[in-house]
Amino acid sequence: MTTLTQTLADFTVETRFEDLPSSVVHETKRLLLDTVGCALGAVDTPSGKIALDYVDILGGAPHASVVGSSRRSSATAAAYANARLANVLDADDTFPTSTHFGNATVFSALALAELDRKSGRDLLGAIAVGFDVGARIGSWMGAPMQIENGKVIGWNELGGPAATITWAAIGASAHIARLDGGQANHAFGIGGSNSPQPTLRKWAESVEQPMYKYADAGWCAEIGVSSALLARLGSTGFKDILDGENAFWKFYGSPGHDDHALLAGLGDDWQILNTTYKPWPCCRWIHHPLTAFAQLLERHALRPDEITRVVVRANPFALTPIFREQRPGDWLSAEFSHAHALAALVHAIPPGPRWYDATTMNDPRIAAFRERVTVTAEPSSSNIAEWMTGGQWRGVPGGVDIHARGTVFSATADNATGDPWTPATHFSDAQIRRKFGVMTGLDADGDGPEELRHAARDVADIVMSLDEHPVERLTASLDALSRSMRAQGVAA
Template sequence: MAAVPSMQAENSLNHTERLATFAVEQSFSDIPASDQQAGARLVKDTLACAIAGRTIPSSRIIEKVIARRGGNPEATVLGAGGLKLPVTAAAHINGHLSNAIDADDTIHYKAHVAAGVVGPALSVAEWRGSSGEEYLAACMIGYEVASRVAMSMRSLTVGEDGQIVFGKVSGYSAVVFGAVSATGRLIGLDARQMRHAFGIALASAPLPASSQFGLELPRPMTKYALYGAIAEAGVQAALLAAEGFTSETSVLDGERGFWRVAGSVDFNESILGDRLGSRWLADEVTYKPYPGCRFLNSSIDMLLALMEQHGFSPDDVTAVTSRVHGGALAKHMGSSDVETTVDGMFSLPYLLGVASYRGAPGPNWHTEEARRDERVRRFAEKVTVELEPRSGPAAKEDLDAHGYNVRMPASIEVVVDDKVYTDYREFAHGDPYHEATRFTDDDVNKKFRDFTADLLLPGAADSALRILDDLVGCRDVTGLVNSLTGLGR
C-alpha cells in the first residue's frame, strides 16, 4: 500500500488528467477480444439484476417518486412496460434497480460498481442513439475508472489478532466516476470537459454513508448506498460539463483528493494507473449467483454441495454451524431476524433457508411469501454463525500483498442425525481467482433466465441474450431496450 502523498509531491500527481483522458480516448478496437467478452458478460449480469430488482419494494417507491417529475420521454425505465422519462430520471431508476436485489458484481470485495454504470449508460445510449459497440465501450470504460478509484481506497483494516476494524467513514461514492465516465464518453466530452465532469461529480455525489449499515435492525431500504442517486449525479455531471459548467480539475489527486473526502483509511495511488488500458478489470469481476451479501455466498455453496453430495434433505438437518469472515459478523449477518426484504439479503441463516427450500436463486428468495415460509424460518433457527478463524489472517495477508481481499475463508458443519458433514472454502462460485469458481457465459445466461423469469414478455429473455451476445454488431441499443421493457410486476 503506497504511502499518503506529501504536499510537495501533490503537485506532481496527475491522476485526474490520466483517467479523464483514458475515458475519452481509449479505443474500443484496442481492447482484446477476451476482455470485450468479459465486458459483455458484466453487462448481461447487471441487466439481469436490474430486471429482478423491480420486485424489491424500494424500487417501486423510487420509480413512483422519480416518475412524478415528468418531462421529455428520452429514455426507458427497465422492465416498466415502456415507461419513458428524461434521461437523468431513467438513469436514476435503472441504477437503483441494478443494485436493489443485491446480486450485482463486486470488484475485489471493494464495491458494487456496475450498478452505477450499466443501466444508466443504457439510458444515455438510448437517448443518444448510440451503437452497441459504443454502449459496451462506455460500460467498460466507466467500470474501469470507477473500479480503479474504489480500489485505491481502503475502508477496513485487520489487526494482528485477525479482528476486522471498519473505518469511521466508508461508502460507494467512487461509483459516480463510472457513471460520469460512461456518460461523458457517449455524449462526446473531450479530456478537458471530462476533468470538469469528474469535479462536478465529486461535488454532487452522495456522501459515503455505508458505515452505519448493518448496525441497526431491521435494515433500511437505503442499504449501504443509493445507487440511483449516484447514477444520476454522474450522468448529470457529464451533461453539465458538456454545457460548459466548470469545477476543480484535480479531484483525484493529492492530500485533499477524493480518497480523503470519501474517508479512506489510506490511499493506494498506484492502482489508478497500473497497466491502464491493458489490465481490464471487467475480467476480474466477482459475480454473485445468489441475491445476498458476497461474504455469505461460500456458505450457501457449501450447504447446497453437501446436500447434493450426501443425499440429505433440508428437513433432515438438525443443526448448522457456519463460520464466516469477521466483516459479516461486524454487520450482524448472523442474525436470523428477518423483517424486511433487505434483512433477508444480509441474514446468513435466512439465506441458507431459502437456498434449501425456495428453488433457483432469484426474486423468489425475497418475497413476503418466502419470509413467511415456516420451513425457511425453522431452518434459519437451526443455524449458528461464528467467526472463521482463518479469515482474519488471510485478509491481512491479502490486504498487505494486494491492497484488497482475494480469499474469503469460510467453513460449515451440518449435523444430520448422528453424522456431521463439513466443508471449507477460500473462494465462492463466481470468484475470478480460480478457474473452478470463475463465472462462465453459461453461468451468467442461467442467472439471466432465472432472475428474469416471469418478469419479461415471453421470449424476451432469449431475445435479450441474443442481442447481448452480439452487442458489438448492433447498430443501436433499441432492440436491447425493447427486449427489456417487460410487463412489470
C-alpha cells in the same frame, strides 16, 4: 498538479471500443446481461415500485427507457430508476473492494446511449471504461477496513464503496458523452464533489436496513449522467480532484491511498475481469459459506428434514448482528441473514426475487430452518489483510458444519461461486443466462410460458452480440420482455 486527474480523464475519453481486448468485450456483455437481469428481478419489490413511482413524479422528456416497465423518462431519471432497481435484490456483481459497480455503470451509460443514439459498441466501451475508473479509484483508496499491525480490526470510520460507485458512473458517462479531455477533467471534479456521504460504518452497525443500504445506486448513476452533461455544457469542477494533499481520498475519509494502484496497467489490466457474480441474491460475504453449503448438499444428497443444525463459519465482516439474524423482519434484513440464505437454498427456492417474496418469508419451513442456523467465526479468515492484493481481496474463506444423520459434514470455501480467479468458481455464460431467466420469471431450469422464454432468450442473444447492433435493438427487446413479464404478472 493535475497529473492523476488528467491522466485518468484522458484515458476515459480517448479509449475506444477497438482498444478493448476480446476478453474484456465478452466480460462487458456478461456484466450487462447480469445487471439488466438484476434490475428486471426487482421491479415488483417495494423498493422497485418506489423507484418507478418516483420516475413518474419526476416526469421529463422521454429520452431513455426504464427497464421492466412501459415508462420512458429523462436520461437522469431513467439512470436513477434502473440503477436503483439493479441493486435492490443485492444480486448484482461485486468487485473485490466490496463494491457493486455494474448497477450505476451500466445504467448511466445506457441512459446516455439512448439520449445520443449510440451504437452497441459505444455502450460496451463506456461500460468497460467506466468500470475501470470506479475500480481503480476504489483500489486507490483501498478496501473499507481498518488494518492495524497487519490485522483487520473493523470498518473504517469514514470512506467506503459508495463514492466509487459514483466514479464508475462518471467514467462511463464521460466516455459515452464523447467529452474531450478537459471536459472529462471537469466532469470528474463535478461528480467527485457531489458523491454520496460515507455511511458504510452506519450501515454496518444497523440491524434494520434502509432501502438504499449504504448508498442509493440510483443517485450514484444520476450523478454520473449529470456530471457528464453539465461538463458538456461548459460547467466546471475541481480540475485536481484526485491530486495533491487534499485529494478525493482524503476528504472522503479514506485512511490512505495508493497512487500506483490508481494508474498501474492503465489500458492493459482491465478491472472488469476481476468482478465477481452472484448465484444467490444476498450479500457477497455470505457466498463463501453458501458455496460450501451447496457443495455439501450436492455431495451427500442432504435433505432439509435431515439437517438438525448448521454452524456457519463466517469472515469477520459477516459476524455483525444483521448477519446472525435468524428471524429477519423484512426482505432487506433477509438479504444479510446467513440463516435465511441457507434456508432458501436448501429448500430449492429459485435464487431471485422469490427468495424474498411473502410466500418465502412467511413459509414455516423456512422459519424453522433459520432457527437451526448459528454463526461463528471462520478461523482461517480472521486476518482478511492476508487475502488483500493491491487494495482488493481475492477470496475470503467461509465454511459450514452441517449436523445430519448423526454426523457432521464440514466444508470451507476459499473462493465463492462466481469468483473469476479459479476455474471451479468462474461463472459460466450458461450460468449467467440461467440467472437472467430466473430474474425475468422463469424457473431454475429455464422453463416458463413460451412468450416469456422467447423474450428472455432474445434479450440475452442481443446482449451477447451487441457489438453488431444499435442500442435501439437492445431497448426494443427489453421493452418486449417487459411486456411479457407484465402479462405474466411479474412486472409493473
